[in-house]
Amino acid sequence: MKYWLLKSEPGVFSIDDLSKSKNQTTYWEGVRNYQARNYLREMKIGDKAIFYHNNCASICAAGICEIVKENYPDFTAFDPDDIHYDPKSRKESPTWLMVDVKYLKKFNNPVTLSGMKENKRLQKMRLLQTGNRLSVMPIAKEEFEEIVRMSL
DNA sequence: GCCAACGTTGGC
DNA sequence: GCCAACGTTGGC
Numbered sequence: 001m002k003y004w005l006l007k008s009e010p011g012v013f014s015i016d017d018l019s020k021s022k023n024q025t026t027y028w029e030g031v032r033n034y035q036a037r038n039y040l041r042e043m044k045i046g047d048k049a050i051f052y053h054n055n056c057a058s059i060c061a062a063g064i065c066e067i068v069k070e071n072y073p074d075f076t077a078f079d080p081d082d083i084h085y086d087p088k089s090r091k092e093s094p095t096w097l098m099v100d101v102k103y104l105k106k107f108n109n110p111v112t113l114s115g116m117k118e119n120k121r122l123q124k125m126r127l128l129q130t131g132n133r134l135s136v137m138p139i140a141k142e143e144f145e146e147i148v149r150m151s152l
Numbered sequence: 153g154c155c156a157a158c159g160t161t162g163g164c
Numbered sequence: 165g166c167c168a169a170c171g172t173t174g175g176c
Contacts, residue, residue, distance in 0.1 A: 007174090033159075055174055113175080131157040133173050 002042065003144040004049035005127060006065070006101070007135040015051045015062040015106050024103035025068055028136075029076045030084040032096060036136040040097045043067045049101065050139060050147055052127070053110075060110035061147050069100035107151035121146045 006028065008014065018026055031037055047067040053060050073094035077086040089095035116122045126137045 009174095035159095059175075131173095133158055135173090 002044065002047045003139045003141050004039065004043065004047060004067075005052055005061075005137050005139045006049045007052045007054045009055045010053045010062070011056060014053065015103070018051065018063075018065060018101070018103045019106060021103070025100055027069075027098045027100050029074055029098050031074065031098070031136060032084060032086065033134065033136075036134050037095075037097055039134075039136045039138060040099050041071050042138075043070060043099050045070055048104070048144065050144060058110065059113040061107065061116070061151070062110050063106040064104045064148070065101040066104050067099055068102045071097040071099050074098040107148075109151050111147050111150045115150060116147070119146065119150065 013026070018024065028040070031040060045067055049065050049067065050061045051063045051065050053062045073091070074084070074089075074096035075098075076082040076084045077089035077094065077096045078091060079085055080087075084096075086095060116125070117128060122128065122143055125139060125143055126132055126134065127139075
């Protein structure tokens, strides 16, 4: 099993939105970066992910979710009316992919970005490296577990 | 709103 | 294939 970190702007879609979704599940749409896309491709059913809130007042690891459907074409890329429309992505050979994720839990104590920066065990995290802009990234099992521990 | 760090685009 | 210009991300 692998572990991941998924970024989402809570103003657009938050951990609460996920918990209130039908079946507490949603499709992870709109990834338009090749490296992030390749990570989506690696995800397997049962993998777990940190749900991270970014671009907001309280940047934090907000909870965890689980991969419940492996990669399939991101259909929002085919829709001219969608904000993530990409005319270069063809139905015959889709450029962009999505997975389905299911809510597992919202942290009682969200783990703030500054909190993670202060934790020596998390210093190697991709998230903390300067200039990192990936919205989907792998995270070590130990780091995942450390963040969960901090949220208790 | 600022701006550093990336990714993408397109002329050559 | 190089690289300047431009667009985007994301913390602050």
